[in-house]
Amino acid sequence: MNQPEPPDPVLAPAGTALRPALTLYLDVHRNPEPSGEERRTAGLFAARLAALGLDVTRGVGGHGVVGVLRNGEGPRVYLRAELDALPLEERTGLPYAAGNGAMHACGHDLHLAAATGAADLLARAAERWRGTLVVLGQPAEETLTGARAMLEDGLYERFGRPDVVLAQHAAPLPSGMVAHGTRHAPMTAASTALDVVLHGRGGHAGTPHLAVDPVVTAAAVITRLQTVVSRESSPADQLTLTVGTVRAGTAVNVVPDTAELGIGLRALTDASLDRALAAVERIVRAECAASACPREPGITTVSRTPALWGDPSATRAVRAAHTGLYGSARVADWPPSLASEDFPLYGGAGAALHGEKDVPLVYWMVGTASPRQWAASAGRLPPNHSPLFAPDPRTALPAAINALVVAALSALAGPETAGRAAPGPKSSRVWRRPPPEPGARTTPGPC
Template sequence: MPPSPNEAPRTPPRTAGPPETAEGAAPVGARSLLALAGPVLRPALDLYLEVHARPELSGREAATADRFARRLADAGCAVTQGVGGHGVVGVLRNGAGPRVWLRAELDALPVRERTGLPYAARGEAMHACGHDLHLAAAAGAADLLARLRDRWRGTLLVVGQPAEETLAGAEAMLRDGLYERFGRPGAVLAQHAAPLPSGTVAHGTGGTPMAAAAAVLDVVVHGRGGHAATPHLTADPVLAAAAAVTRLQDLVSRGAPPAEQVTLTVGTLRAGTAANVVPESAALGIGVRASSGAALERAVAGVRRIVLAESAAVGAPREPEITVVSRSAALRCDPATTEEVRRVHAELLGSGRVLAWPGSMAAEDFPLFGDAGEALHGERGVPLAYWMLGVVGPEEWRRTAPGGPDAGSPPVTNHSPYFAPHVGSALRPAIAAAAAAVLDRFARLPQREARPVP
């Protein structure tokens, strides 16, 4: 999920280190938990460096899953692999009590890393969205909670989800019986790297979705191939595809009401083998995002209408193939759970470091773990909590601040080949934020959630 840097708040303090409350002193509970995270930092950092240096694309996360599974096992979890593909589930039991789930993602993006870091990935894949940090923080939180068994009762389930970037992994795990096999969650928690200062988190407010509804479409426009010297004897699919790319932007500028957020990106366009050959087909990869499910449906219908029309305009011998390969609902968290986790994060980090997240046009398949996935898992009323996690180091934040040498240029954000969380200042708060939220859920959820894990 790539957050929207242009919407990120720019007002938090620009220093890293132990956060402070408005009164100037770190709260005892926060200082205790951040300090207690110290012994788990080294193994969590080792996992981060291993995963970052060896990224794997969606659906191919076998080695990443093995590394994550081994780390969870070292923390005392009973680990199951191969759930919905390369999915990993670690179960940490600690007596009777609620069942709390913590989810992180395994997959990387098809981006060549340009950070220049000594542990940078080599090749055509990169953890350009922070999933390596999410995994390290989740494993670190499990390790920390295993050391704090006297502070909670219940069952922690840590999920390493494959194929988040293609919006396919959550569905695959749920179709593989995730809830039936491991029990109904009392709550499902997740955090995501964002272009905010390390040591801060951001929560949604009111009814604003944290992330947009989204769909990914594969389109194949068919033509009639031939010689470039006799174009009148062909039906050119490249011309149809190019016209569609231009025309599709009308769905944003003219097809959506001004108050309704819609984005449309043609991320791939592939056609042809030689300059003197009119090809038989052209393929497009299209991503559509919208602020609501209804707006998304209208945009997807518009894509179909435009592609069909442009295909017909060049005299295509048959209609194009239009396939919705993945879809996700808008991410709406449970308001009560969000407020409770926000309060515990304010206690942990200091109220000045807990920010308001305005929502973005990023997309996630995390909503499927809640009501949006009821058809897959058969449960309703599973509360979700999801927060953004600051990963920008103090030097970069100061440099891009008003008055800094790079003022006006936002920090490097997700999906960039230069994206690199400042792990030295981001990992400890990430572990503590996840652990604090889990402990809060164990304290607040009713005991009736604690049915035995199969």
């Protein structure tokens, strides 16, 4: 492992800069909170930003946190990180593993810690840049509702229109490696989540002919929904449909009144997603009619998010900064993914929420695996959302902090050239293992 000293002191997240970020990471990882319940996590994040001198506002769009660092005239750059964990039992065996039935299996703890580390280094190096840094701790990303809630709570009106919004996401890549999307395809998919209620007529299991069994209807719906992908979409749609939850009944001798399904759809384009949604609704209603259900089904859209396209110009600038930081061998292309994000709503896709049509977004993947983890896994690390997902904070956190710092510096103005991008440094504390082989398997990072 070769870790040369960075020539630029801005990129040396050690000692007092790294230790509190690592402390935050370990605390948040050990005490995860699911979407909408991130009160303690928000408090920790807010307290750390306040300690760094940022002007902190809590309770934005729920448990959302906004920290503002003003440093003269210049661009306004937002850094976004997420507060929430998944309702998943951790099985990593780490000494700081969570034990409360929730888990940071998507790296949001790493994102939060890196954001505070980046804010720390940028505050220490205020002579290097001019402008305003806005650091977000967003709630409820896993349910794809938190960005909307913060924007509906007046995020841009209260804290200013961003010149760019930056975000990174943990991915099963080597630490010290980043991956950017291309201009030819979205980085993450459009997606939607539906709650479906099928109405039957309850009764005794011994007299099913006097009832209408919604469980049988649910089984027919689930089976038929598989044809939406296999028979109603082309491979170019890259569509997925998942029935993730099924709830019905209280006892084996009772035919229940209702059955509930949680359905998730993902596609690379909104048009493909709309076609799939129409097919789902048609199938649900037709199966209910075939079962003689006494009421029309309830179909509720729980969340929807568009595909994520990065701004080409801003992405080129950040990619150049990352190439200067890591070298071209450690800056890769990220293929289009059917993972999804609510991050697109901070840009033009959310114009109806915030009134701004042209907010540039830049989003990249950041590696989480130590050299030992990568070598042992042969490129097949436990993916995001796995109960075995286990970033190595000793190597991943410094690299993630540095990636965020140089991205921010690429967008913030230099002290003598307000409004122009500051050049990125040329090296950092990253390990220099060769990048993954072309055939190595990686798994999408976000939700």
